[in-house]
Amino acid sequence: MVKTLERNLDGRELFASILVWSAAALVTATFCWFLGDIIWHGLSQISWTFLTAPPRNAGREGGIGPILVSTALILGVCLAVSLPIGVGTAVLLAEFTTDASLFGRLTRRSLDVLSGVPSIVFGLFGNAVFCKMLGLGFSILSGGLTLACMVLPILIRSTEEGFRAVPAGYRLSAAALGLSRTTTLFHLLLPAAVPGLLVGLVLGVGRATAETAALIFTSGYVDRMPESLLDSGRALSIHIFDLSMNVSGGDANAYASALVLVAFLLLINGTASWLAEHWLHRRIVTI
Amino acid sequence: MRPSTPAEGTQPWAPLDKNPARYVPKPFIEVEQLSLHYGQKPAFHDVTVSINKGCITALVGPSGCGKTSFLTSLNRLTDLIPGCRVSGRIRLDGLDLLAPNTDVIRLRRRIGMIFQKPNPFPLSIRKNLEFPLREHGLRDREQIAITIETVLRDVGLWDEVKDRLNAPALALSGGQQQRLCMARALALSPEALLMDEPCSALDPLSSGVVEDLIVGLRNHYTILIVTHNLAQARRIADYAALFWVQNGSGQLIETGTAKQIFEKPRDPLTAAYVSGMRG
Amino acid sequence: MSRWPTDRLLLWLLRGVAAIAGAIVLLIVTFLVMEALPVLRHVGVARFFTDPSWHPTEGFYNLTPMLWGTLFAMVGSVLIATPLGILSAVFCHYYAPPVIARPYRRLIELLSGIPSVVYGFWGLVVLVPLIGAIHPPGPSLLAGIVILTIMILPTIALMADASLANVPQQYLRGAAALGLPRWATVRGVVFPAAKSGLFTGVILEAGRAIGETMAILMVCGNVVQTPHSLFDPMRTLTANIALEMAYALGDHRAALFVSGLVLMGMIAALVGAADWISRGRIYG
Numbered sequence: 001m002v003k004t005l006e007r008n009l010d011g012r013e014l015f016a017s018i019l020v021w022s023a024a025a026l027v028t029a030t031f032c033w034f035l036g037d038i039i040w041h042g043l044s045q046i047s048w049t050f051l052t053a054p055p056r057n058a059g060r061e062g063g064i065g066p067i068l069v070s071t072a073l074i075l076g077v078c079l080a081v082s083l084p085i086g087v088g089t090a091v092l093l094a095e096f097t098t099d100a101s102l103f104g105r106l107t108r109r110s111l112d113v114l115s116g117v118p119s120i121v122f123g124l125f126g127n128a129v130f131c132k133m134l135g136l137g138f139s140i141l142s143g144g145l146t147l148a149c150m151v152l153p154i155l156i157r158s159t160e161e162g163f164r165a166v167p168a169g170y171r172l173s174a175a176a177l178g179l180s181r182t183t184t185l186f187h188l189l190l191p192a193a194v195p196g197l198l199v200g201l202v203l204g205v206g207r208a209t210a211e212t213a214a215l216i217f218t219s220g221y222v223d224r225m226p227e228s229l230l231d232s233g234r235a236l237s238i239h240i241f242d243l244s245m246n247v248s249g250g251d252a253n254a255y256a257s258a259l260v261l262v263a264f265l266l267l268i269n270g271t272a273s274w275l276a277e278h279w280l281h282r283r284i285v286t287i
Numbered sequence: 288m289r290p291s292t293p294a295e296g297t298q299p300w301a302p303l304d305k306n307p308a309r310y311v312p313k314p315f316i317e318v319e320q321l322s323l324h325y326g327q328k329p330a331f332h333d334v335t336v337s338i339n340k341g342c343i344t345a346l347v348g349p350s351g352c353g354k355t356s357f358l359t360s361l362n363r364l365t366d367l368i369p370g371c372r373v374s375g376r377i378r379l380d381g382l383d384l385l386a387p388n389t390d391v392i393r394l395r396r397r398i399g400m401i402f403q404k405p406n407p408f409p410l411s412i413r414k415n416l417e418f419p420l421r422e423h424g425l426r427d428r429e430q431i432a433i434t435i436e437t438v439l440r441d442v443g444l445w446d447e448v449k450d451r452l453n454a455p456a457l458a459l460s461g462g463q464q465q466r467l468c469m470a471r472a473l474a475l476s477p478e479a480l481l482m483d484e485p486c487s488a489l490d491p492l493s494s495g496v497v498e499d500l501i502v503g504l505r506n507h508y509t510i511l512i513v514t515h516n517l518a519q520a521r522r523i524a525d526y527a528a529l530f531w532v533q534n535g536s537g538q539l540i541e542t543g544t545a546k547q548i549f550e551k552p553r554d555p556l557t558a559a560y561v562s563g564m565r566g
Numbered sequence: 567m568s569r570w571p572t573d574r575l576l577l578w579l580l581r582g583v584a585a586i587a588g589a590i591v592l593l594i595v596t597f598l599v600m601e602a603l604p605v606l607r608h609v610g611v612a613r614f615f616t617d618p619s620w621h622p623t624e625g626f627y628n629l630t631p632m633l634w635g636t637l638f639a640m641v642g643s644v645l646i647a648t649p650l651g652i653l654s655a656v657f658c659h660y661y662a663p664p665v666i667a668r669p670y671r672r673l674i675e676l677l678s679g680i681p682s683v684v685y686g687f688w689g690l691v692v693l694v695p696l697i698g699a700i701h702p703p704g705p706s707l708l709a710g711i712v713i714l715t716i717m718i719l720p721t722i723a724l725m726a727d728a729s730l731a732n733v734p735q736q737y738l739r740g741a742a743a744l745g746l747p748r749w750a751t752v753r754g755v756v757f758p759a760a761k762s763g764l765f766t767g768v769i770l771e772a773g774r775a776i777g778e779t780m781a782i783l784m785v786c787g788n789v790v791q792t793p794h795s796l797f798d799p800m801r802t803l804t805a806n807i808a809l810e811m812a813y814a815l816g817d818h819r820a821a822l823f824v825s826g827l828v829l830m831g832m833i834a835a836l837v838g839a840a841d842w843i844s845r846g847r848i849y850g
Contacts, residue, residue, distance in 0.1 A: 037688060089580075110588045118779065118830075120804045124598065124807065124822070125594045182570065182572040210683075217812065241780060244686075244691070244784065262680055408740070408741070
């Protein structure tokens with residue numbers, strides 16, 4: 001049988017070690033190059049004026065004040081619409097359907113498919129339905145509604161997790177006390193499921209803020225301060241796109257805007273991770 | 288090649304105590320003042336025992352006395368547990384196992400281990416046996432095939448699986464999986480086998496089959512078996528050692544031949560445990 | 567069923583809301599089809615693949631150069647990102663000391679949230695000139711592949727990380743007890759055990775690569791041609807929609823909706839193939 005140990009086994013292990021460490025080094029180096037570049041070029045432009053002043057000269061100068069406002073409004077619309085629908089659906093899936101129910105399975109399936117739809121297709125959909133069919137035109141409202149559709153699967157999945165994390169004991173004790181399901185839901189389960197909800201909310205905000213393709217044909221390009229939800233408004237991501245592709249010499253402000261956006265998103269995703277780990281006690285994968 | 292079962296080439300097992308002239312006990316694994324700590328918590332303390340070559344030594348005692356920790360320290364599996372510290376001496380045939388430059392990989396070829404819950408790899412039956420062989424340097428396909436057949440015959444699985452060697456190992460029953468794990472360990476021609484309650488996760492029928500298998504390995508291998516099952520220990524052990532929790536950590540209370548431990552124990556604690564009064 | 571009337575009301579309310587959520591996907595497909603129908607009626611499906619070129623103003627609607635663009639970019643980026651991502655996860659679990667593994671994992675997690683437009687911007691101002699210096703022009707398939715790789719790497723890395731974490735400890739202990747060294751254990755035991763999770767990760771990253779719009783738009787040059795070398799500029803289906811939607815009318819606009827349907831079809835095919843392949847393989 002096996003009497004000798006061939007030494008080339010060590011060679012293979014060494015090669016594997018080198019391979020694995022090199023891969024990690026390559027990945028780290030690339031990301032550091034990327035982040036470093038953004039921070040280096042963007043930091044010098046950032047100031048309070050930059051964050052509040054309106055853009056001038058097609059954005060080459062001035063700041064991003066109105067753009068931040070538009071972005072916030074679009075986010076607001078998105079959350080106002082997706083939160084009730086999302087939480088309601090999550091509650092139904094977690095509390096009122098069994099694994100075998102057809103309605104539950106169909107809904108879950110369609111949400112799974114929804115999460116795989118490319119963002120540009122959402123843009124097409126939003127354009128066809130909200131801008132054209134509902135007559136909202138290029139507006140913050142259209143953009144927000146489109147983003148709400150995109151964000152729903154994330155919100156629902158995370159909220160459902162939150163409900164599933166609530167110990168079965170709560171529901172059983174409530175039933176034993178003769179409480180109605182409505183009461184149990186609003187007074188016991190919802191408060192306990194808040195961590196899951198918050199995580200989903202934060203993740204959804206992150207996804208929505210990063211979105212560009214879905215907004216190009218729904219919320220428009222106008223970089224003035226919006227006066228109503230029906231006004232067209234430019235989101236931060238669109239601004240970066242415009243400055244880099246369509247405005248020559250817009251690079252400096254594009255870097256700064258990119259830095260603001262990245263900083264905001266790192267904060268958001270970091271918060272979601274922290275919340276998940278400390279409140280939900282599980283790690284989430286923000287793919 | 289070595290004969291596969293005692294029935295085929297060597298003398299059948301005879302109780303060692305009845306034929307002392309035939310068998311000369313030779314220490315194979317010598318443990319001196321071994322202690323193990325998980326972080327600050329001691330698992331066992333100051334254990335000194337000598338394991339004899341070719342014999343079955345049973346480690347008995349209630350749960351939590353450090354028996355399993357003791358077992359895993361012998362093949363340095365404790366290295367994998369973060370925060371685990373081992374102090375003392377372990378000698379295998381004269382070799383110091385706790386020395387920093389010990390080749391742990393070679394050590395684990397000489398000492399095999401069978402776990403409580405059968406853990407075949409998520410591969411086919413053939414691959415489960417072939418993979419460790421290849422990794423330890425055996426490349427000749429014919430040799431590998433011969434080895435696989437031999438060890439599967441040794442554990443009594445050959446007739447049951449010879450037609451489906453490429454089937455997933457996880458599809459086997461619990462007893463078959465455990466025997467596969469034993470075959471996997473035997474394929475590397477170890478000198479000693481460490482078994483951590485190998486039958487406790489199995490149904491009584493499979494348990495009996497595995498137990499017979501273990502008895503059949505005597506003389507060819509040095510076997511150290513942790514067991515809760517006193518009846519089993521009485522049946523198969525040549526030597527026994529009792530562990531107990533004292534002063535917050537596991538201690539070795541008494542060690543000796545099986546006949547002595549089970550019929551004429553010296554320590555009152557041992558007497559109480561083997562008669563079922565305590566434990 | 568409960569006796570309380572509010573419960574019944576609540577149930578129906580929730581059902582209504584869930585129905586809305588569930589219907590969105592159907593609505594998307596319906597509207598895409600509705601908007602695409604006019605051109606499909608005038609022009610027919612075959613011409614989308616057989617016309618001489620993509621020139622909607624002249625009535626030519628061949629999507630194939632952009633289909634190739636999407637496919638090449640996806641395949642190229644998946645081929646590079648998958649080994650890098652899986653090796654990253656292996657690094658975190660089995661090779662890196664905890665003091666390095668934790669920040670590394672955090673780094674990848676944080677980077678998965680960076681928007682595509684920022685990646686595209688960086689690609690445009692840093693990567694494209696770099697490639698242009700080696701082989702003009704700069705905007706090219708290669709730039710697209712590199713940027714896509716960077717974007718989908720976190721997807722596969724994090725999925726692989728989660729899959730490796732789920733490999734049962736007993737396999738690792740069994741392998742260690744057999745004296746198997748580290749890479750042998752990873753290659754022979756961990757990978758087979760984590761197979762289905764890794765596979766899902768690859769499907770997810772491929773789907774993301776197909777659907778990516780902004781970054782690809784910004785670095786690929788947007789010339790409608792089937793790329794014949796890594797340095798050729800090209801355009802993907804997604805970039806095509808983003809670029810032309812703003813001014814497309816009538817049949818042109820409808821044709822863009824057709825390409826939207828093609829995109830959905832590609833992703834559906836991907837997921838379907840994944841289902842079919844994994845059906846026999848999970849316990850293999």
